[in-house]
Amino acid sequence: MDFVIPAWFEITAMVVLVLILAADLLIILKRPHIPSMREATLWVVFYVTLALIFSVLLLWTTGDGDAAGQFVAGWLTEYSLSIDNLFVFVLLMTQFSVPRRYQQEVLMVGIIIALVLRGLFILLGAALIENFSWIFYIFGLFLVYTAWRQAFPGKVEDDAQTETGIVRFLRRFINISDHYEGSKLRTTIGGVKVWTPMILVFVAIGVTDLIFAIDSIPAIFGITHDAFIVFTANIFALMGLRQLYFLLGGLLDRLRYLHYGIAFILAFIGVKLFAHALHVNEVPFINGGAPVDWAPEISTIASLVVIVVAMVVATVASLLAARREKTGQDAASR
Numbered sequence: 001m002d003f004v005i006p007a008w009f010e011i012t013a014m015v016v017l018v019l020i021l022a023a024d025l026l027i028i029l030k031r032p033h034i035p036s037m038r039e040a041t042l043w044v045v046f047y048v049t050l051a052l053i054f055s056v057l058l059l060w061t062t063g064d065g066d067a068a069g070q071f072v073a074g075w076l077t078e079y080s081l082s083i084d085n086l087f088v089f090v091l092l093m094t095q096f097s098v099p100r101r102y103q104q105e106v107l108m109v110g111i112i113i114a115l116v117l118r119g120l121f122i123l124l125g126a127a128l129i130e131n132f133s134w135i136f137y138i139f140g141l142f143l144v145y146t147a148w149r150q151a152f153p154g155k156v157e158d159d160a161q162t163e164t165g166i167v168r169f170l171r172r173f174i175n176i177s178d179h180y181e182g183s184k185l186r187t188t189i190g191g192v193k194v195w196t197p198m199i200l201v202f203v204a205i206g207v208t209d210l211i212f213a214i215d216s217i218p219a220i221f222g223i224t225h226d227a228f229i230v231f232t233a234n235i236f237a238l239m240g241l242r243q244l245y246f247l248l249g250g251l252l253d254r255l256r257y258l259h260y261g262i263a264f265i266l267a268f269i270g271v272k273l274f275a276h277a278l279h280v281n282e283v284p285f286i287n288g289g290a291p292v293d294w295a296p297e298i299s300t301i302a303s304l305v306v307i308v309v310a311m312v313v314a315t316v317a318s319l320l321a322a323r324r325e326k327t328g329q330d331a332a333s334r
Contacts, residue, residue: 047240136277143270261314
């Protein structure tokens with residue numbers, strides 16, 4: 001990593017992004033509603049455009065195309081993993097019967113929790129990388145394992161529909177009402193203060209965010225080691241997630257091969273991390289503790305191409321399969 005991002009640019013970018021997130025949150029709190037397809041589409045296009053403008057500003061500020069390339073590759077990786085989040089969010093919303101009108105607020109709270117958790121993991125990951133080069137081996141193996149779990153999920157959906165131990169604990173030891181009262185966490189029934197089911201939803205989403213943070217942070221560190229790029233890529237990936245939830249809607253069920261695309265990306269980045277670990281090797285029992293020169297170095301451009309191609313192929317294959325299935329059902333019903 002030869003480029004240097006000026007401190008003024010980092011501070012300005014973070015202030016602007018925080019203000020955008022705050023404005024987005026205020027809009028939801030003032031007017032909770034179910035966004036139309038047009039509204040959701042415009043917001044998603046806005047955030048995608050914003051991310052692309054940010055990459056251009058990175059290029060202009062650093063004068064290095066690698067900085068912009070690492071951001072775009074990291075953003076696309078986190079975006080694809082965030083889309084995977086949506087599958088679980090759909091299950092959670094259904095499981096807890098969250099009124100559709102208040103799902104925007106729930107998603108926004110989930111995004112804020114995710115940002116906080118990912119921020120902590122990014123700081124931890126950056127510190128580990130700075131002090132322990134062998135951590136790249138751990139990250140690489142973990143991503144390959146995660147890719148296998150993603151490609152062959154087994155009972156992942158059943159697990160998502162099963163309440164976590166924390167949620168079961170809350171149900172057992174605190175008073176929770178049977179009905180929602182708007183987006184409130186607390187309400188009064190018969191003069192007694194009780195929690196609403198919304199507390200369970202927030203806890204479940206928080207636990208989900210924690211799991212996804214553990215998976216996604218090693219993935220983006222396989223693309224860039226710059227903590228600022230890692231964090232901004234995560235922010236941009238999560239910023240449009242709420243609107244994307246409503247835009248995709250029932251389409252999520254049709255993306256049956258998406259998890260294969262995500263698994264391929266994770267496996268690819270895992271291999272890339274392992275190759276990088278060999279290049280900076282200090283582990284005594286590997287090549288006598290010396291760097292392994294023959295290990296391939298995978299460029300940012302190559303990573304970007306693999307990520308885009310994997311997601312496009314998985315999406316197109318899913319939509320074609322769904323179309324063939326619908327055609328078959330229509331033919332059978334005649």
